[in-house]
Amino acid sequence: MNPIANGSVTTPAGFTATGVSCNIKQSGNPDLAVILSSTPATIAAAFTINKIVAAPVVLGRELIARQSTAQAILVNSGNANACTGQQGIVDATAMADYAAAALDIAATDVLVSSTGLIGEPLPMDKVLAGIDAAVAGLTDDGGEAAATAIMTTDTVPKSIAVSFDLDGIRISIGGTAKGAGMIAPHMVTAAPHATMLAYLTTDADVEASFLRTCLGRAVQVSFNAITIDGDMSTNDTVAILANGLAGNPGIVDGSVAADQFQAAVTHICTELAKMIVRDGEGATRFVELTVTGAANENEARQCAGAIANSALCKTAWFGGDPNWGRILATAGRAGVQINPSGVMLRFGDLTVLDGGTPQPQNRAALAAAVDKPEIDIVLDLGVGDAKATVWTCDLTYDYIKINAEYHT
Amino acid sequence: MNPIANGSVTTPAGFTATGVSCNIKQSGNPDLAVILSSTPATIAAAFTINKIVAAPVVLGRELIARQSTAQAILVNSGNANACTGQQGIVDATAMADYAAAALDIAATDVLVSSTGLIGEPLPMDKVLAGIDAAVAGLTDDGGEAAATAIMTTDTVPKSIAVSFDLDGIRISIGGTAKGAGMIAPHMVTAAPHATMLAYLTTDADVEASFLRTCLGRAVQVSFNAITIDGDMSTNDTVAILANGLAGNPGIVDGSVAADQFQAAVTHICTELAKMIVRDGEGATRFVELTVTGAANENEARQCAGAIANSALCKTAWFGGDPNWGRILATAGRAGVQINPSGVMLRFGDLTVLDGGTPQPQNRAALAAAVDKPEIDIVLDLGVGDAKATVWTCDLTYDYIKINAEYHT
Numbered sequence: 001m002n003p004i005a006n007g008s009v010t011t012p013a014g015f016t017a018t019g020v021s022c023n024i025k026q027s028g029n030p031d032l033a034v035i036l037s038s039t040p041a042t043i044a045a046a047f048t049i050n051k052i053v054a055a056p057v058v059l060g061r062e063l064i065a066r067q068s069t070a071q072a073i074l075v076n077s078g079n080a081n082a083c084t085g086q087q088g089i090v091d092a093t094a095m096a097d098y099a100a101a102a103l104d105i106a107a108t109d110v111l112v113s114s115t116g117l118i119g120e121p122l123p124m125d126k127v128l129a130g131i132d133a134a135v136a137g138l139t140d141d142g143g144e145a146a147a148t149a150i151m152t153t154d155t156v157p158k159s160i161a162v163s164f165d166l167d168g169i170r171i172s173i174g175g176t177a178k179g180a181g182m183i184a185p186h187m188v189t190a191a192p193h194a195t196m197l198a199y200l201t202t203d204a205d206v207e208a209s210f211l212r213t214c215l216g217r218a219v220q221v222s223f224n225a226i227t228i229d230g231d232m233s234t235n236d237t238v239a240i241l242a243n244g245l246a247g248n249p250g251i252v253d254g255s256v257a258a259d260q261f262q263a264a265v266t267h268i269c270t271e272l273a274k275m276i277v278r279d280g281e282g283a284t285r286f287v288e289l290t291v292t293g294a295a296n297e298n299e300a301r302q303c304a305g306a307i308a309n310s311a312l313c314k315t316a317w318f319g320g321d322p323n324w325g326r327i328l329a330t331a332g333r334a335g336v337q338i339n340p341s342g343v344m345l346r347f348g349d350l351t352v353l354d355g356g357t358p359q360p361q362n363r364a365a366l367a368a369a370v371d372k373p374e375i376d377i378v379l380d381l382g383v384g385d386a387k388a389t390v391w392t393c394d395l396t397y398d399y400i401k402i403n404a405e406y407h408t
Numbered sequence: 409m410n411p412i413a414n415g416s417v418t419t420p421a422g423f424t425a426t427g428v429s430c431n432i433k434q435s436g437n438p439d440l441a442v443i444l445s446s447t448p449a450t451i452a453a454a455f456t457i458n459k460i461v462a463a464p465v466v467l468g469r470e471l472i473a474r475q476s477t478a479q480a481i482l483v484n485s486g487n488a489n490a491c492t493g494q495q496g497i498v499d500a501t502a503m504a505d506y507a508a509a510a511l512d513i514a515a516t517d518v519l520v521s522s523t524g525l526i527g528e529p530l531p532m533d534k535v536l537a538g539i540d541a542a543v544a545g546l547t548d549d550g551g552e553a554a555a556t557a558i559m560t561t562d563t564v565p566k567s568i569a570v571s572f573d574l575d576g577i578r579i580s581i582g583g584t585a586k587g588a589g590m591i592a593p594h595m596v597t598a599a600p601h602a603t604m605l606a607y608l609t610t611d612a613d614v615e616a617s618f619l620r621t622c623l624g625r626a627v628q629v630s631f632n633a634i635t636i637d638g639d640m641s642t643n644d645t646v647a648i649l650a651n652g653l654a655g656n657p658g659i660v661d662g663s664v665a666a667d668q669f670q671a672a673v674t675h676i677c678t679e680l681a682k683m684i685v686r687d688g689e690g691a692t693r694f695v696e697l698t699v700t701g702a703a704n705e706n707e708a709r710q711c712a713g714a715i716a717n718s719a720l721c722k723t724a725w726f727g728g729d730p731n732w733g734r735i736l737a738t739a740g741r742a743g744v745q746i747n748p749s750g751v752m753l754r755f756g757d758l759t760v761l762d763g764g765t766p767q768p769q770n771r772a773a774l775a776a777a778v779d780k781p782e783i784d785i786v787l788d789l790g791v792g793d794a795k796a797t798v799w800t801c802d803l804t805y806d807y808i809k810i811n812a813e814y815h816t
Binding site for chain 1: 457458459460461488490491492493494525526527528529589590592637638639640641642717718719720723724726727729731732733734736737738739740741746748751760761764765766803804805807808809811812813
C-alpha cells in the first residue's frame with residue numbers, strides 16, 4: 001500500500017470534485033462541496049445511530065436501502081438541516097433534485113449531507129446558487145477544495161489517498177473527512193455507524209454487499225473508536241463510492257483481493273479518524289488509550305470510552321498532569337467488570353499501578369510521560385483477555401471558547 | 409419546618425464538632441473534621457457505587473453492615489486514601505482506632521471519610537496530630553468549622569439546619585456537605601448511593617431500619633439528581649446520626665411522624681445538593697432540567713443526565729446561548745425512547761420546539777431566557793408520562809483552570 005502525496009478523493013480515476021462559497025457561513029468561507037463519479041458507482045454508507053437525525057440522514061438511509069449505486073455526493077457546511085421538521089426533508093430533497101439536474105444524472109443518485117448549526121432552516125436560495133457554482137467548477141484535482149468546503153470548526157482540511165496493486169492492476173482509494181466537535185463513538189454497539197462526515201472514493205470494482213461489509217468493519221475500528229467530546233451528532237455519515245474504472249475483477253468477500261482492499265479501506269478510515277482527533281476543538285494533546293484485561297470487547301470499549309470522555313481525565317491531560325487516580329475513578333464507574341486488586345496502569349513505559357497498588361514512582365519520568373503532544377496509556381482491568389483502543393484528546397480553554405462562543 | 413439561621417450539624421442537641429488544620433493540604437487550610445454525638449446514635453449511610461472505592465468506604469460499608477449505631481464521624485480532606493492498596497485500609501483503620509481512643513468511645517463507633525487526591529498514601533503523622541487537635545477543640549458551635557475542614561475545591565462551606573415539632577416535641581436536623589468536582593449521579597439505578605460527602609445529624613429518636621429507608625429515599629431525589637462533571641467519585645458518602653436526645657417516641661416507617669421526618673431529611677439533602685451544584689467547579693450558571701414524557705422514570709433520569717453532562721450543552725449555557733439543537737442531539741443519543749415528531753423543548757416560558765418543529769422565536773426573549781444565573785429547561789420526549797429533574801451547572805474556563813492546575 002503506497003501513500004500518495006497530496007492524495008484526495010479525486011485521486012482515483014473518474015472522480016472530480018470542488019468546493020465553493022455560497023454564504024451559508026457568515027464567515028464567507030467555503031461551505032458547499034460536490035464529489036462526482038463520471039459513471040454510476042457502487043455505494044455503501046453508514047449513518048449516525050442518534051435517534052434525532054438530520055433530514056439528509058433520513059434521505060441517505062432511504063437511498064442506501066433502495067439502491068446499491070450512486071454517482072454524486074453533495075455536502076453543505078454551516079447548517080445541519082437538523083431539527084427542521086418537514087421543511088428539512090423538502091429542502092434536502094430539493095438539493096438532490098437540483099444537483100442531479102445540473103449534473104445531468106438521476107435524482108436518486110445524489111447522496112446529500114449537511115453539517116453545522118442545528119435548528120435553522122437552510123437558506124435554499126444560497127444553497128441552489130452554490131450548487132450551480134460547484135457543478136461549473138468540478139475538476140479532477142478538486143479534492144482539496146471539497147475537503148475545505150465541508151469543514152466547520154476544523155482548522156485544517158483532511159485528505160488522504162493510497163494506491164496498491166490487485167492482480168496486477170493499480171487501484172486507488174481516496175478519502176476526506178471533517179469533524180472537530182460533537183464527535184463521539186457509540187462504544188458498546190457492534191453495528192457500523194459513523195460519528196462525523198467522511199467520504200471515500202475508489203476506482204476499484206467492488207461487489208456491493210462486500211463494499212458494505214468492508215465499510216462497516218473499517219468504521220468500527222476507526223471512526224467508532226474516536227471521541228472528542230462524547231457528543232454524538234445528528235448528521236454523522238460515512239460513504240464510499242467505488243466506480244470500477246480501474247478494470248479489476250470485481251472484489252468479493254473472502255478473496256485475497258478482499259483482504260487487501262479491506263486493509264486499505266481500514267487504513268484510510270483510521271488515518272482520517274486520527275486526523276479528526278488531532279484537529280479536535282481546542283485539542284493540544286493526542287491520547288491513545290488501550291484497555292486490556294476486560295471481560296469482553298464491549299466492556300473494553302465501554303471503559304475506554306468513559307475514560308476518553310471524562311472531563312477530569314481530559315483536563316488532567318491538558319495540564320500535563322499524571323493525576324492517574326482520575327483514570328481509576330472513571331474505570332470504576334464505567335459499568336464494567338474490574339478487579340480492584342488486579343488493575344494495572346501504564347503511561348508509556350512507566351507502570352504507575354500494578355496489582356491495584358501504586359508503584360514507586362520517578363516523578364520526573366512520570367511527568368515527562370504525560371507532558372507531551374502524544375500520550376500513550378494502557379489500563380488493564382485484571383478480569384479477562386479482551387481489549388480495545390480509542391483515540392481522544394484533551395479538554396482545554398479553547399474547547400470552551402469555541403463552544404461557548406459558537407453562537408446561534 | 410423552620411429553617412434555623414446559621415444552622416449546622418451542631419444545631420441538634422448533643423452534637424459537637426470542629427475542624428482543624430493539620431497540613432495534609434499544602435495550602436494550610438483546615439483539613440480534618442470531627443462530628444461527635446454525646447451518646448451512641450442510630451446511623452444510616454449510603455456510599456458510592458463506583459467499583460474502585462477508597463479505603464474508608466470499604467470500612468464504612470463494613471460498619472453499616474455490622475451495626476446500627478455509631479458515635480463519631482472523622483473526615484480528612486486533601487487526600488482521598490483511594491488507590492492506596494492494603495496500606496490504605498491499615499491507615500483508615502488506624503484513624504478510627506486513634507480517634508476512638510482520644511474520644512473515649514468504642515473503636516467500632518467511628519465512621520471515617522477521606523476526600524482529595526487519589527493515589528497518595530495518607531501522611532499519618534499529620535493525621536494523628538490533627539485528630540488530637542480536633543478532639544481537644546470539639547464545641548457545640550463547631551458545625552461551621554467542620555463544614556470548612558471537609559472542603560476541597562469548594563469555595564464556600566455548606567451547612568443547613570431545620571426544626572419542627574413531632575407530637576409536641578421540638579426536633580432538629582442539621583447537615584453539612586462538600587463537593588464541587590467529580591460530582592455525578594448514577595442516573596439509571598434506583599439503589600440509594602451518594603456522590604459526594606454529606607453528614608446529617610438529628611436529635612430525633614428514629615428506628616434504625618426506617619432511618620436507612622428514609623436516607624435512601626432522600627438521597628435518590630437529591631444527591632443522585634445532581635451532576636457537575638459526570639465523574640463519580642471513589643469516596644462518596646452520605647451519613648446520618650440520630651441520637652434520640654429530643655425524647656420523642658421512636659419514629660417508625662408508615663407513621664405520620666415518619667412522613668414529617670422524611671420531608672425534613674429530603675429537604676435538607678435537596679438543599680445541600682443544590683448548594684453543591686451552585687458551588688460547582690467554575691460554575692457561573694445553575695440549571696434545572698426536567699425531562700417529561702419519557703417511557704419510564706429511569707429513561708427520564710438517563711436522558712436528563714446525558715444532557716446535564718454534555719460538554720456541548722454545558723458550554724452553550726456558559727455562553728448564554730440558546731443553541732438548543734445540542735440538547736436535542738444529546739437526547740437522541742441518550743439511549744432512551746424519543747418521538748422525534750412529538751418532542752417539545754422549553755426555556756422558562758418560551759417554547760422553542762413543539763411537535764418536533766421549531767417554533768417562531770423572539771430571539772431577544774429566547775436569549776434572555778438563557779443568559780441568566782438560573783436557567784430552567786423542560787424537554788418532553790413525546791413517548792410516555794414519566795419525568796425526572798436534575799440540577800447541574802455550566803462548563804467554563806474556570807473548570808478547566810481548576811482541573812488542569814490541580815496538580816499531583
